[in-house]
Amino acid sequence: MNEKQQALLIESASRFPPPQGVKLSYGTSGFRADASILSSTVFRVGILAALRSIKTKSVIGLMITASHNQVSDNGIKIADPTGGMLTQDWEPFADAIANAIDPKDFIQLITEFVKKEDIPIGGVQSAEIYLGRDTRPSGEVLLEAAKQGISSVVGAVAIDMGILTTPQLHWMVRRKNMGMKVSESSYFEQLSNSFRCLVDLIPKEDTVTSKVDEKLIVDGSNGVGGEKLEELKKLVDGLIIEVRNTGKEGEGILNERVGADFVQKEKVAPLGFSSNDVGIRLVSYLHVHTHRQCVLRSLDGDADRLVYFHIPSICNMKIDLVDGDKILSLYSLFIMEQLRALSKKENSGMIADYSVKLGVVQTAYANGASTEYLKQLGLDIVFTPTGVKYLHEKAAEYDIGIYFEANGHGTILFSEHCISWLESRTNEVSSTSKGSEQHKAALRLLAISNLINQAVGDALSGLLLAEAILLHKGWSIKRWATLYQDLPSRQLKVKVADRTAVTTANAETVVVKPSGLQEAINSETAKFPLGRSFIRPSGTEDVIRIYAEASTQEAADTLAESVAEHAKCFLGLNKS
Numbered sequence: 001m002n003e004k005q006q007a008l009l010i011e012s013a014s015r016f017p018p019p020q021g022v023k024l025s026y027g028t029s030g031f032r033a034d035a036s037i038l039s040s041t042v043f044r045v046g047i048l049a050a051l052r053s054i055k056t057k058s059v060i061g062l063m064i065t066a067s068h069n070q071v072s073d074n075g076i077k078i079a080d081p082t083g084g085m086l087t088q089d090w091e092p093f094a095d096a097i098a099n100a101i102d103p104k105d106f107i108q109l110i111t112e113f114v115k116k117e118d119i120p121i122g123g124v125q126s127a128e129i130y131l132g133r134d135t136r137p138s139g140e141v142l143l144e145a146a147k148q149g150i151s152s153v154v155g156a157v158a159i160d161m162g163i164l165t166t167p168q169l170h171w172m173v174r175r176k177n178m179g180m181k182v183s184e185s186s187y188f189e190q191l192s193n194s195f196r197c198l199v200d201l202i203p204k205e206d207t208v209t210s211k212v213d214e215k216l217i218v219d220g221s222n223g224v225g226g227e228k229l230e231e232l233k234k235l236v237d238g239l240i241i242e243v244r245n246t247g248k249e250g251e252g253i254l255n256e257r258v259g260a261d262f263v264q265k266e267k268v269a270p271l272g273f274s275s276n277d278v279g280i281r282l283v284s285y286l287h288v289h290t291h292r293q294c295v296l297r298s299l300d301g302d303a304d305r306l307v308y309f310h311i312p313s314i315c316n317m318k319i320d321l322v323d324g325d326k327i328l329s330l331y332s333l334f335i336m337e338q339l340r341a342l343s344k345k346e347n348s349g350m351i352a353d354y355s356v357k358l359g360v361v362q363t364a365y366a367n368g369a370s371t372e373y374l375k376q377l378g379l380d381i382v383f384t385p386t387g388v389k390y391l392h393e394k395a396a397e398y399d400i401g402i403y404f405e406a407n408g409h410g411t412i413l414f415s416e417h418c419i420s421w422l423e424s425r426t427n428e429v430s431s432t433s434k435g436s437e438q439h440k441a442a443l444r445l446l447a448i449s450n451l452i453n454q455a456v457g458d459a460l461s462g463l464l465l466a467e468a469i470l471l472h473k474g475w476s477i478k479r480w481a482t483l484y485q486d487l488p489s490r491q492l493k494v495k496v497a498d499r500t501a502v503t504t505a506n507a508e509t510v511v512v513k514p515s516g517l518q519e520a521i522n523s524e525t526a527k528f529p530l531g532r533s534f535i536r537p538s539g540t541e542d543v544i545r546i547y548a549e550a551s552t553q554e555a556a557d558t559l560a561e562s563v564a565e566h567a568k569c570f571l572g573l574n575k576s
């Protein structure tokens with residue numbers, strides 16, 4: 001690093017002193033904490049993004065968001081050149097620079113890292129970083145900190161893409177690095193065009209419209225997802241969508257008793273939904289949730305997660321949840337049907353000359369009944385620790401890899417080879433085979449690959465795909481929910497003295513430290529038929545998460561409570 005570059009870094013870093021007495025950690029999907037202590041971290045991640053852009057000669061994305069966390073928190077997610085999460089190799093460097101208090105240590109860390117990674121900084125190299133933020137009030141200040149971090153690397157340029165959902169920013173980074181033009185309108189066009197394509201391919205005779213729910217009500221979590229869905233729905237024909245909890249003045253607070261995380265964990269309807277919505281299909285997102293006729297759906301705070309639900313009875317606001325596992329099951333079923341159609345030899349001239357490797361990826365949070373169902377479908381199932389960065393990596397090993405966390409975060413990845421094969425199936429067909437079931441199946445799979453966000457889980461594109469499949473099958477949310485019956489489950493969180501004292505193994509199903517805790521969990525689990533429980537430290541909140549499932553709701557609740565008691569005993573409570 002030359003002197004000019006070093007001086008620039010020292011001068012700009014002096015404007016963003018790190019908070020004293022706080023250790024920040026990269027976590028499940030980037031840094032996340034109370035927004036008031038994050039300026040220095042975001043500034044430093046700006047530098048990291050510029051280095052990553054120089055190293056990879058590609059555009060990098062930075063998203064200012066804390067997704068499902070409370071409104072006073074904020075955070076930063078990093079999109080790598082593929083549009084996926086930052087490579088895990090760089091996480092230790094991110095941790096180190098975020099926590100370097102002494103300016104000399106900070107400069108030394110950067111000097112050593114650029115040397116090790118052979119990153120030529122301070123010279124003629126250029127770097128380009130796309131910036132986005134959600135609707136949190138702290139977003140503007142933190143965006144400015146990111147810009148200052150970026151501009152303290154010679155040749156690096158920040159491009160502010162405005163208020164976006166997290167998946168939109170990841171999509172833009174991926175697309176730009178594929179050499180395509182990038183704009184929000186091209187995102188909306190791609191989604192709505194491929195949705196229309198799927199709907200146009202529905203066999204007319206099979207459409208049982210009477211069974212399909214009439215209306216979709218979406219809980220936008222008072223975040224950016226609601227606003228974006230209002231724009232997208234103008235381009236989407238054939239769906240009646242009503243958005244609630246849009247975050248408009250007076251509508252409510254971001255993620256406060258709304259959104260996919262709340263709906264999925266608490267299993268109750270979000271604010272803004274009432275007994276008038278009984279029987280409707282609903283969606284929640286980040287977070288997005290859906291509810292439809294009426295189907296309801298919930299999105300989350302930055303619209304990267306999606307769960308569906310409906311309210312079966314006016315007696316209470318308890319919901320029937322259609323979570324990420326059921327979305328995964330719906331997608332898997334539909335894709336398998338298309339692959340089966342493709343492999344059939346018809347008098348069409350099309351021959352399936354290649355066997356597509358299809359696999360699904362879940363985490364320990366997947367309901368046991370969903371895994372059983374997917375096994376029965378004959379699917380290859382792999383488990384990873386929590387965090388899309390792990391699931392995405394595994395899914396990319398298949399020709400078509402579908403991954404979902406129960407909390408509604410997931411997507412479908414198509415290998416380049418698979419896309420080219422599908423394209424050749426649709427381009428090379430003889431005129432007689434056009435319109436055959438094989439031809440249509442290939443077109444459907446290609447439409448899915450365009451509709452689904454292959455950079456990261458995306459509540460908006462995930463919603464349109466689920467809707468297209470439901471329309472194709474003529475299914476209501478109730479029919480969808482009966483694919484299998486979830487085992488009763490319960491999730492709890494406990495604020496312990498130090499969550500980092502817990503380490504786990506086997507995709508987070510076994511506690512390694514503190515020693516003795518796993519034995520205590522085993523002895524509780526053994527008391528309940530179909531009992532299963534695990535604990536893990538959250539990577540987005542300062543808590544330990546506890547999951548339990550069993551044959552009855554009462555048993556799942558009791559198991560979760562007793563495991564929580566053991567966790568408190570072994571780890572001690574956080575008194576602050």
Ligand code: G16
Pocket residue numbers: 028029066067068069286300304305386387388389405407409537538539540541545
């Ligand atoms: C992030 C990750 C998800 C993860 C979630 C909760 O989601 O992208 O993969 O499931 O955090 O993680 P944890 O249990 O470690 O707190 P989001 O939507 O909050 O960005």
